[in-house]
Amino acid sequence: MHMRGVPVAVIAAWLGHQDAGFTLRTYAHSTNDALTDAAAVLNAITTAKPKKSAR
Structure with a gap:
């Protein structure tokens, strides 16, 4: 659900969790695609060329 844009607080409430952190620690895992x-x-950020300032 989280990978499809559902906020963690909503997922926690739906599951009956009072703490969204518990929901993340228990159910959130990285996927290969993610x-x-x-x-x-990260590659785009670290290899981007600085933009020339307009003067």
């Missing part, structure tokens, strides 16, 4: 996407974002 790890690949995160690596692409």
Whole structure:
């Protein structure tokens, strides 16, 4: 549900958890696709060329 955009607080309430942190610690796990996407974002950030300032 979280990977499809449902907020963690909503998932916790739906499951009857008072603490959304418990829900994350118990049920949230990385998927291979999510790890690949995160690596692409990190690569884009760390290899981006600085923009030239307009003068």
